[in-house]
Amino acid sequence: MNEPVIKTNKLTKRFGGFIAADEITFTVDQGEIFGFLGANGAGKTTAMRMLCGLSIPSSGQATIAGFDVYKQTEQIKKNIGYMSQKFSLYEDLTILENIRFFGGIYGLSDRQLKTKSEELIDKLGLQNEAKKLVASLPLGWKQKLSFSVAILHEPKIVFLDEPTGGVDPVTRRQFWDLIYNAADNGVTIFVTTHYMDEAEYCNRISIMVDGKIKALDSPANLKASFGVGSMDEVFYELARGAKRSD
Amino acid sequence: MNWPAAQNEAIKHLAMKQFSIFIKKEFTHVLRDRKTLLILFGMPVVQILIFGFALTNEVKNARIAILDQANDPASHQLITKIAASKYFETEQAVMNRRQMEDAFKRGSIRLAVIFPANFNNELLHQHNAGIQVIADASDPNNATTLTSYVTAIIQDYLAALNKTGQTPYRISPEIRMLYNPQLKGASNFVPGVMALVLMLVCVMMTAVSIVKEKETGTMEILLVSSFKPLLVIASKAVPYLMLSLVNVASILLLSVFVLDLPVNGNVFLLFAESTLFIITCLTLGIFISVKTSSQQVAMLISLMGMLLPTILFSGFMFPIENMPVALQLISNIIPAKWYYIIVKAIMIKGSGFNAIWKETLILSGITVFLLIVSLKSFKIRLS
Known part of the structure; x- marks a missing residue:
């Protein structure tokens, strides 16, 4: 059995007297699609920022791809990809320029960059748009491109922070095809979402309430243990007890 | 084989490559945006022409x-x-x-x-x-x-x-x-326009371009990548430093060939002092960008908080000698005031470094202070 790629033990982040993430403990295996759910203000983003090396935990332990979140943030950064909830490519650069820029920043060699960008443009079917500004693309395409750029350097884990906000169901479905494809290639997917249909696509999900993880299992098991028919109801059961919300 | 040394070498090499890729990207941003280009290179010309008006003022003490x-x-x-x-x-x-x-x-x-x-x-x-x-x-x-x-x-x-x-x-x-036997008005406003233009270009554009990355979320991607945060800031500053030096050169060319106002002092000294002032302005821009999170706010602070004091307190439009003591004291913390004095001394009086070392020292002090403060707040933001 492989070591889990994400392992946390009582990971906590305090901001003064406020405990944003409270003793979070979980593991994620390689190639798994792990859904990270919770209402607004439950502490998802804080937890994710700690795992990405953007924020130093107050206490507890965590390793990402075998590296320690306190001491080895540089190695962690080399092994992860990240896509934020804001669409985050440069609108005033062309698709090709964006791919080359981020590839270069992630440390790909010129030769790798050339083959990778051609591959990527073929895969997304953007041959005719490659030299157009990203600003001219529809949102769905931007997000697909954004995801593809986040895994350009073949990270072990990719963190997706509400990647499909504001996208229609058909494009969302296509987006998830990309995610499955990446997971099949062994990339671990760590995704936060508000859409319960997306939660169903995950192998396992955790639900955070008031900084704590209140449930963690496969969608089928969660529905069974709460005796309800949909993830919507599971989420509602847990989240309605929350004290924090915004 | 010395493995860690080789690895260090590789890391350094990667950092340099990332740095140059980033700078290239910044130039693409600037050169692709017509409006920015217009502000960048059109503004100095327009201001040089506009400020041709002589301003009369009474002098006391x-x-x-x-x-x-x-x-x-x-x-x-x-x-x-x-x-x-x-x-x-x-x-x-x-x-x-x-x-x-x-x-x-x-x-x-x-x-x-x-x-x-x-x-x-x-x-x-x-x-x-x-x-x-x-x-x-x-x-x-x-x-x-x-x-x-x-x-x-x-x-x-x-x-x-x-x-x-x-x-x-x-x-x-x-x-x-x-120094100016024909009483050419230009000798007074060219140094002023230089201070103004550099202030505008460096402070506003750096602040806005960094805040833009925060606003669009690309800053997070950069911070998650192995690219060093400090390099992000440096890569933002370098292109504007280079473009600003181009601006200094174009203002000087305009002043020599269009306004007939020669540079009496050492041109290299003038460029060295201008580089110092540009760095001061860039640090100010970085400081604003660290403290704000939207482009509008960054732009407003740069305009109201920086440009206005520059016009009021640099001594370029209103003689500082005539101001109340309190305002005279305030004028001392305005970097443009010192730069204005320096440029006037070099360009018009032909003074050497020994005449302006005090002003240079003050300007350097302001720069170092701003640099430390903004780097400190930048680190806090990352934790």
Whole structure:
């Protein structure tokens, strides 16, 4: 059995007297699609920022791809990809320029960059748009491109922070095809979402309430243990007890 | 084989490559945006042309020097009259010519009055004495105003003297305008426009371009990548430093070939001092970007918080000598004030580094302070 790629033990982040993430403990295996759910203000983003090396935990332990979140943030950064909830490519650069820029920043060699960008443009079917500004693309395409750029350097884990906000169901479905494809290639997917249909696509999900993880299992098991028919109801059961919300 | 050393080498190499990729990207941003380009390179030209208007202003408490080679009753009477005027503050009553020249270069005096050796004799016996009035004309409005004050005082003194005698006494002042004999207005506003343009370009554009990355979320991606946060900031600053130096060059070319105003001092010194001021402005821009999170706020702070004080307190439009003491003190923390003094000294008076080292030191101090403060807040934001 492989070591889990994400392992946390009582990971906590305090901001003064406020405990944003409270003793979070979980593991994620390689190639798994792990859904990270919770209402607004439950502490998802804080937890994710700690795992990405953007924020130093107050206490507890965590390793990402075998590296320690306190001491080895540089190695962690080399092994992860990240896509934020804001669409985050440069609108005033062309698709090709964006791919080359981020590839270069992630440390790909010129030769790798050339083959990778051609591959990527073929895969997304953007041959005719490659030299157009990203600003001219529809949102769905931007997000697909954004995801593809986040895994350009073949990270072990990719963190997706509400990647499909504001996208229609058909494009969302296509987006998830990309995610499955990446997971099949062994990339671990760590995704936060508000859409319960997306939660169903995950192998396992955790639900955070008031900084704590209140449930963690496969969608089928969660529905069974709460005796309800949909993830919507599971989420509602847990989240309605929350004290924090915004 | 020395493995860690080789790895360090590889990491350094990667960082340099990332740095150059990033700088290239910044240039693409700027060069692709027509509006930015227009502001960047059109603004200096427009401002140089607009500020051609001369601004008149009254001068109070101007520091002057008096060189009394006569040291006789007549010169003493006239000196007392000049010293009593509210327009002047006599800096040093007795000096030699050499000291006087130095004081002009340092900018510690604006005007000098020189009495010839036999002033009293000439006046009383020949009824006609000469007197020399020398003004620092690098600020032409100031210089004309000051010389007219001095001649008025002399006329006043003569009027009192002529009441008693039959043959009228005369004093003919010989007026010299130092540095800028033709009283070209341009000599005053070119350094001002340089300070203004650099302030605008560097502060506003750096602040906006960094905040833009925060706003669009690309900053997070960069911070999650192995690209060092400090390099993000540096890569933002380098292109604007280079573009600003191009601006300095274009303003100087305009001033030499269109306005007929030569650079009297060392051009390299002028560029070195400009680089220092540009770095000051870039750090200000970085500081604003660290403290704000939207492009509009960054732009507003840059315009209201930086541009306005620059116009008001640099001494370029409103003479600082005439302000209340409190405002004079405030003017000391405005970097543009020091840069304006430096550029005027090099361009117009042809001064060397020994005349402006104090201003340079103050400017460097402000820069280091801003740099430390913004790097500190940048780190806090990351934790």
